[in-house]
Amino acid sequence: xxxxxxxxxxxxxxxxxxxxxxxxxxxxxxxxxxxxxxxxxxxxxxxxxxxxxxxxxxxxxxxxxxxxxxxxxxxxxxxxxxxxxxxxxxxxxxxxxxxxxxxxxxxxxxxxxxxxxxxxxxxxxxxxxxxxxxxxxxxxxxxxxxxxxxxxxxxxxxxxxxxxxxxxxxxxxxxxxxxxxxxxxxxxxxxxxxxxxxxxxxxxxxxxxxxxxxxxxxxxxxxxxxxxxxxxxxxxxxxxxxxxxxxxxxxxxxxxxxxxxxxxxxxxxxxxxxxxxxxxxxxxxxxxxxxxxxxxxxxxxxxxxxxxxxxxxxxxxxxxxxxxxxxxxxxxxxxxxxxxxxxxxxxxxxxxxxxxxxxxxxxxxxxxxxxxxxxxxxxxxxxxxxxxxxxxxxxxxxxxxxxxxxxxxxxxxxxxxxxxxxxxxxxxxxxxxxxxxxxxxxxxxxxxxxxxxxxx
Numbered sequence: 001x002x003x004x005x006x007x008x009x010x011x012x013x014x015x016x017x018x019x020x021x022x023x024x025x026x027x028x029x030x031x032x033x034x035x036x037x038x039x040x041x042x043x044x045x046x047x048x049x050x051x052x053x054x055x056x057x058x059x060x061x062x063x064x065x066x067x068x069x070x071x072x073x074x075x076x077x078x079x080x081x082x083x084x085x086x087x088x089x090x091x092x093x094x095x096x097x098x099x100x101x102x103x104x105x106x107x108x109x110x111x112x113x114x115x116x117x118x119x120x121x122x123x124x125x126x127x128x129x130x131x132x133x134x135x136x137x138x139x140x141x142x143x144x145x146x147x148x149x150x151x152x153x154x155x156x157x158x159x160x161x162x163x164x165x166x167x168x169x170x171x172x173x174x175x176x177x178x179x180x181x182x183x184x185x186x187x188x189x190x191x192x193x194x195x196x197x198x199x200x201x202x203x204x205x206x207x208x209x210x211x212x213x214x215x216x217x218x219x220x221x222x223x224x225x226x227x228x229x230x231x232x233x234x235x236x237x238x239x240x241x242x243x244x245x246x247x248x249x250x251x252x253x254x255x256x257x258x259x260x261x262x263x264x265x266x267x268x269x270x271x272x273x274x275x276x277x278x279x280x281x282x283x284x285x286x287x288x289x290x291x292x293x294x295x296x297x298x299x300x301x302x303x304x305x306x307x308x309x310x311x312x313x314x315x316x317x318x319x320x321x322x323x324x325x326x327x328x329x330x331x332x333x334x335x336x337x338x339x340x341x342x343x344x345x346x347x348x349x350x351x352x353x354x355x356x357x358x359x360x361x362x363x364x365x366x367x368x369x370x371x372x373x374x375x376x377x378x379x380x381x382x383x384x385x386x387x388x389x390x391x392x393x394x395x396x397x398x399x400x401x402x403x404x405x406x407x408x409x410x411x412x413x414x415x416x417x418x419x420x421x422x423x424x425x426x427x428x429x430x431x432x433x434x435x436x437x438x439x440x441x442x443x444x445x446x447x448x449x450x451x452x453x454x455x456x
Contacts, residue, residue, distance in 0.1 A: 003140050004452045011136040011444045018132045018444070019115075019437065023108035025124050026117040032068055032091035033157050041153050044090050045069050048151055055134050057149065063169075065161035068153030072172070076146045082377075082454055083146040085175035087404060087416070088127030088182065089155035092119035093429045100431035114434040121426035125435035126181040126443065127151065129421065133447030144455020148175060152404075155182070158364050159403060166411045177377040178408055179450075183420030186268055188436060191385035191393035191446075193378065194418040196296060199331035199368030200401040201340040202304075204361045205230075207323045207352070213309070214319040224355040226323035227308050234303050234325065236351055241287035244301045244329075246343040247350075252334040254370070256297050264292050267394050277425065296397025300330045330399060333406075337365030366403030371415040377454070381417045384449035388442050419450065 011018075030044040031037040045062050048071050052060045057073030068091065076083065095105040095118050103109040105118040115125075137143055150173060154161055166173060186192040207226040214223060239245055256264075269292050271283060285294040294300075304327065309320030329340050341362050352358050372378065373395060385393045398418075405416045421443035427433045 004448070006140045007133075007136040007448050007452070008445055010139045011132065011441075011448060014132075014136075015441060019440075021132075022125065022128050022440070023110075023115065023117075025128055026108040026115070026120055027106050029106050030091050030119070030153065031094050031156075032154055033094060038068075041068050041091060045071050045151075045153060048090055049073070051131050052149060055131065055138055057147075063165070065154070065165055067157070067161045070153070070161075070165055071151040072149060074146075074148040075143055076148075078143060078146045078455070081145045082176040083148065083174070084377075084451075084454065085148045085150055085173060085178045085408075085412075085414070086130060087150050087152075087178055087180045087408075088123060088130070089152045089159075090124065090127070091153045091156045092122070092124070093156050095431075097431065102432055105433075110437070113437050115437060115440075116432055116434045118433055120433050120435040121184075121422040122428035122433065123182045123420065123422070125440050126183065126420040126422060129440055129443035130179070130181050130447045133444045133451070136444065136448055137451060144451055148173065155404070158366075159407075162404065163407060163411070166407065170412065173412060175412065175414055177375070177414055178405075178412075178416035180402065180405060180416040180418050181420045182402055182404075183418035184422030184424065184426075185420075185439070186394055186396070186424075188423065188439060189389065189391075190268060191389045191391065192267075192396050193381055193385070193393050194396050194398040195373050195378070196333065196370040196397040197368060197402050197405055197418075198296070198299070198397075198399055199333075199335065199337055199366050199406060200328060200403070201331060201337040201365045202328045202363040203326070203341070203344060204363060205233075205325045205327060205348075206359045207233075207356050208321060208358070209356050210319075210321040213321050216317040216319045219319050223319060224353060225319055226356055227320055229353050229356050230306060230308070230323040230325055232353070233348070233351055234306070237301055237303075237327075237347075242285050243287075244299065246301065246340070246347045248343050248346075249299070249301075249340070252336065252339075253299060253332055254334055256293065260297075261293070263395055264290070264297065264397065267292050267396055292397075295399035297332065299332050299335060301327065302330075303327050330401070331368045333368045333370040335368060337362075337367060340365075366401055367406035367410065368401070369406040369409050369416075371405075371417070375415060377415070377417050380450055380453040381419050383453055384446050385419075387449050388446045419446070421446070 028044045052073035060073040063070045108117040209224040308323035310316040
């Protein structure tokens with residue numbers, strides 16, 4: 001226990017320096033989607049590679065991909081101990097709309113108990129807390145487990161290079177489990193572990209009824225209006241009970257067992273508070289399921305946008321030639337994103353009206369995933385959180401997608417432990433993103449306990 005106590009003492013004694021270094025990382029505008037920030041992304045990769053060198057990692061390298069580089073490092077000097085692959089991403093979202101920020105998005109300004117910056121929560125704060133935990137352990141001697149780092153710079157643009165990178169480096173990345181820091185907790189004082197994530201299939205649909213827009217007086221009522229047809233299609237995507245009507249959509253959906261439904265009932269949930277956070281007035285979803293179950297354990301199909309015809313100021317009496325919609329499905333484990341496209345095409349063949357042609361393009365996809373809640377890696381995470389927070393964590397299914405989790409399950413055959421400290425109201429991807437500083441420090445201590453427990 002002396003080793004553990006000394007590591008915790010080191011972390012507490014260096015809080016100010018850790019916060020200063022964290023703000024240095026936040027000052028780097030590593031926006032992966034903008035070409036003008038490519039040099040900033042590369043500079044951030046270099047900065048993190050030096051962090052790994054300072055931690056005595058070996059084989060530290062900045063590995064090129066077709067887009068942004070992967071930062072890799074390893075320490076494999078704990079024979080007989082597990083090998084943990086630590087995953088994080090160092091890229092961030094754009095900052096628009098800039099005029100809604102109360103401070104410089106890359107100024108890392110501290111206001112009260114928060115530091116405000118793009119990437120503060122998603123996810124520089126999480127991966128940096130893990131690095132500082134490693135520093136605190138390294139100050140006492142060797143690491144208690146074998147570790148490898150996979151830090152990518154493309155997560156915010158869908159990780160396009162990562163599947164090929166993993167395929168080409170399976171031996172290098174081989175491990176017993178993944179520690180994925182891209183995660184969060186329930187609230188400031190309630191720890192949580194996400195054990196299931198939904199996948200994604202994203203489509204764009206175009207309907208066409210004529211070669212060009214037409215005069216609505218001459219042709220209205222005599223030619224199909226594709227916007228009307230699109231409205232009918234969108235209305236037909238769900239039945240009266242909120243269930244998706246694509247043929248075969250639920251065939252692979254795992255039913256929720258009674259013990260898991262009871263587990264999810266323990267997740268703190270206040271409907272009024274949840275609606276306030278959403279800015280909505282009422283809940284709605286698939287009949288027979290709670291809101292917590294709907295957003296984590298059931299698949300969905302949502303219209304993300306629709307357009308066509310004249311949308312400018314004033315009036316223009318036009319019958320549009322085309323209508324468009326962007327539609328996305330959130331998928332649970334075992335649902336195949338590519339199979340969803342086939343189901344969508346069958347639906348369109350059955351429902352698109354005569355006189356209208358259609359085309360469907362799949363923009364992106366990623367599998368859902370569910371992890372073993374009973375593994376030693378998950379148990380160690382729960383015990384570490386309970387030690388630091390003084391209460392057992394709640395186990396949650398997350399409605400969003402983290403494609404790397406399913407990717408590593410598929411390609412390396414390993415589960416991920418989602419262990420991060422972001423909060424639901426951190427404002428990720430939006431203006432004034434922030435990280436709760438006491439949570440950042442708790443994160444460092446949790447990671448120390450976690451690695452120590454795995455070693456023992």
